[in-house]
Amino acid sequence: MLQKPPAGELYLSIQNLWKAFGSFLALKDITLEINEGEFVCFLGPSGCGKTTLLRAIAGLDLQTKGTVMQDSKDVSNLPPSERDFGIVFQSYALFPNLTIEKNIAFGLENSGRSKSDIAVRVSELLNLVGLPDQGKKYPAQLSGGQQQRIALARAIATNPGLLLLDEPLSALDAKVRVHLRHEIKELQRKLGVTTVMVTHDQEEALAMADRIVVMNHGVIEQVGSPTEIYREPANLFVADFIGEMNQIHSQVTKGGRLSVGEKTFACISHSFNDGMPAIAAIRPEDIIPHELGYLDSGGNRNCIEVTLDEMEFLGSFWRCRLSNERFGSSELIADFSINAVRRLELEQGRTLVIELPENRLMAFDVPEAAA
Secondary structure, rough: OOOOOOOEEEEEEEEEEEEOOOOOEEEEEEEEEEEEEOOEEEEOOOOOOOOHHHHHHHHOOOOEEEEEEEEEEEEEOOHHOOOOOHHHHHHOOOOOOOOOHHHHOOOOOOOOHHHHHHHHHHHHHHHHOOOOOOOOHHHHHHHHHHHHHHHHHEEEEEEEEEEEEEOOOOOOOHHHHHHHHHHEEEHHHHHHOEEEEEEEOOOHHHHHHHHHEEEEOOEEEEOOHHHHHOOOOOOOHHHHOOOOOOEEEEEHHHHHHEEEEEEEEEOOOOOOOOOOOEEEEEEEEHHHEEEOOHHHHHOOOOOOOOOEEEEEOOEEEEEEEEEEEHOOOOOOEEEEEEEHHHHHHOOOOEEEEOOOHHHHHHEEEEOHHHO
C-alpha cells in the first residue's frame, strides 16, 4: 500500500522495493514517498530492515528489485558516487590523520572549486555547527559530540539534496544525545534538506521527525506524524514499540464493547465481531484516578476499583502499578500527576477507582503466539 506524504513536492519515491540476502528477505515490497524538506525517521527494533532500506537509498546495497526515484530521476542502479546525498554514520568515520578542516574539505576537493572557495565553505560549515575554532585540530582531540558535528558538516559540505543519518547519536551519552538531536533538527530546518534518519530510539524519533516509518521484519507497519504514531497506532506492534502500553486480554461483546471478566468497557470503534478475542490497550498517562465512591455516580461505565500495589517517583509524575482480580495476573501501569497523588492522598496499598476513557481505550488483534 502506497504511503502518501503530506502535501508538498515529492522528492524521494521508493516503489515495490525488495532486498534479499540469499534466502533471507530483509525488505519485502517497500513503497514509500518522501517530500522535499521532510525529516523522516526509520524506526524499529534491531534486524527490522531500517538500515538496509537506508543503504538501498544510498546505493550501498542495491535492492533485489524495485525502484528508487530521487528528484524525478531513477537512481535505482546508480553507484553511490553518482547519487546526490550526504551520509553520517554512527561511528563518525572521520579520517584520523587529517585535520578537521581537511576532513570537511575532503568532498569539496573534487568538485572543481578553488582552494579559496573551499576554505570559505569550510569556515561557513564550522560556524554552522558551532565549532569555528576547531579547524586545526585532529578528530582525536574532539569529544564524541564534536566529532559527530564535524561528520555532519562534511556530509552537507556539497549541498546534497538528501541527507542520510545512520543512527548518528547512538554512540553518545544521554545528555549529549538530547542536546545534539535538537541541534540536528534545527540545522535541518535551516538548510531545508530532505533528511532520512535511522534510529531504534523511540524518544529520538518522536522528538525529531516530521514523519516516522515504523518497520518490523522487513515491512512497514505504519507511517505517520509522531502524534499519529503515538496516539493512533495501527496495530499492537506499533502500540507496544512506541512508549508504554497496557495490554489486557478481553473479548468483544455487544455493541463492540470489551469484556474483561464480568466487566465491560466502551472503547474506540473497531472492526472486531462479537465474541472475538482482542487485546484491550491503553497508555499509562490516559488512566484517570478517582476517589472511592466515584463508581456510584451515574454513567461511569468505564470505571473500576483497583489496588495500588506499588508507587515509583519519577520526578514529574508517579508511576503506579495497579491490580484487580479481573485482570488476572496482569498489572496496569498508570502515570499519575503529582497533583493527583496529593489531592487523592494516594499511597501504596490504597484502593481507588480508575477510569479508562472510552476515547483512549483501543482494541487490537491478539498476537498469534498468545492466541
